[in-house]
Amino acid sequence: MDALQPVRGTRDLLGEDHRRHAHVVGMARRIAGLYGFDEWATPIFEDTRVFSRTLGETSDVVSKEMYSFTDRGGEPVTLRPEGTAGVCRALVSNGLTQSLPQRVFYAGPMFRYERPQKGRYRQFHQIGAELIGPSEPLADAEAIALGRDILRGLGIEGQTVLELNTLGDAESRDAWRHALVGYFSDVRGGLSDESQARLERNPLRILDSKSDQDQALVADAPLIDASLTAAARDHWDELRRALNRFGIAFRENPRIVRGLDYYSHTAFEFVTDRLGAQGTVLGGGRYDGLVAAMGGPSTPAIGWAAGIERLSMLLDDVPEAPRPVAVVPVGEAVLPAAIGVLQALREAGVRSEMAYRGNLKRRMERANRTHARIAIILGDEEVARGMAQVRDLDAGGQQEVALAALPAHVRSLLG
Ligand code: HAM
Secondary structure, three states: OOOOOOOOOOOOOOHHHHHHHHHHHHHHHHHHHHOOOEEOOOOOEEEHHHHHOOOOOOOHHHHHHOEEEEOOOOOEEEEOOOOHHHHHHHHHHOOOOOOOOEEEEEEEEEEOOOOOEOOEOOEEEEEEEEEEOOOOHHHHHHHHHHHHHHHHHOOOHHHOEEEEEEOOOHHHHHHHHHHHHHHHHHOHHHOOHHHHHHHHHOHHHHHHOOOHHHHHHHOOOOOHHHHOOHHHHHHHHHHHHHHHHOOOOOEEOOOOOOOOOOOEEEEEEEEOOOOOOOOEEEEEEEOOOHHHHOOOOOOOEEEEEEEHHHHHHHOOOOOOOOOOEEEEEOOHHHHHHHHHHHHHHHHOOOOEEEOOOOOHHHHHHHHHHOOOOEEEEEOHHHHHOOEEEEEEOOOOOEEEEEHHHHHHHHHHHHO
16 A cells, blocks of 8 residues: 655654754743743634634735635634634633733644745744734834744844834825835836736735846835824834834834735844745734724734744754663563663653563663663562662663662762
């Protein structure tokens, strides 16, 4: 029979890949906790409208990347392409819209039907943080500070640059969109086919185009700056002051528009040049209209998400595989003693394992394969005296130790 393969764009996380992944999540969870964030876990699939209503009908994610299907009961459901919409849905469903602010951290798989390449998968994983309630630019800065501190904790801050933009409020954006449509309509023939289509559906996305043909025209496109209302400009000025107060360096990039449509005011991305085309490791912004779009009251919010696969690829310090203690019984008769030793070690918090079969040589080979740090060898004669041989597999020495003293002895050897 054919060996079955993982679905295109999905990956197994085994061994070192999983350790990198767990390290990222563990670090993020710890630092988010220091910032007062609580962890939520929302369902991996939702009513399709949770996403179609909020991410933008014309966004790439909604128009061509969602894993949507009708379930056996006839309900239209979608595997979540991102985490923010579900968090806002949960805020409303759980009656928390009057209990603000909410500081929410999450980690888990997301699904987008994109063309797979390095750093881009169809099932990928995000860590994310949402700060729901505050409208102050100080909150934007604090959310960004959390992202920065997680990158710092992972030792990859230096490989990234924070790029920052404002998308203004609805009024600013309407004026800007109008200016963009005017400008691009005049040069329409010079745009790629895809951007010509965007001109009708979502002109802001032309700014995000990767095509060289478009880039030349994008360079001279009107900037939002000229269209900002006084209130939007205040938020933008305050934000940059607040980032300075947090000691966060940033580069203004007026071309950041983000791929989802729910953003207003702040938009930001930590980007790297070490991952080729998929250089955005962490992205987010303010989404003051999303909770209302979910049927809740008008509620300001700011947040971000980062791709765990991309963060993992940047890690220099790979967490090492934990090394076990190998318990090596020599013969059937000492099996009860060996099981007793295993249990005592595990109760003492020591990772330990036993090879089930084979002679001493085979079992020692197995201990080496698991990269065991210590072997505890249990022979008939020693066990009869209540003793075992403890071999240090790195230093090479061997010592006889009383069975009852093994957990304490092993722990002191392990440091
Ligand atoms: P996003 O920019 O669509 O934003 O995704 C955030 C991050 O997820 C990206 O910067 C990237 O690192 C990772 N990512 C996205 N798609 C893929 C993929 N196909 N394969 C691997 N990694 C990927 C959001 O998802 C928003 N919910 C962020 C947010 C939270 N805004 C406000 N709050």
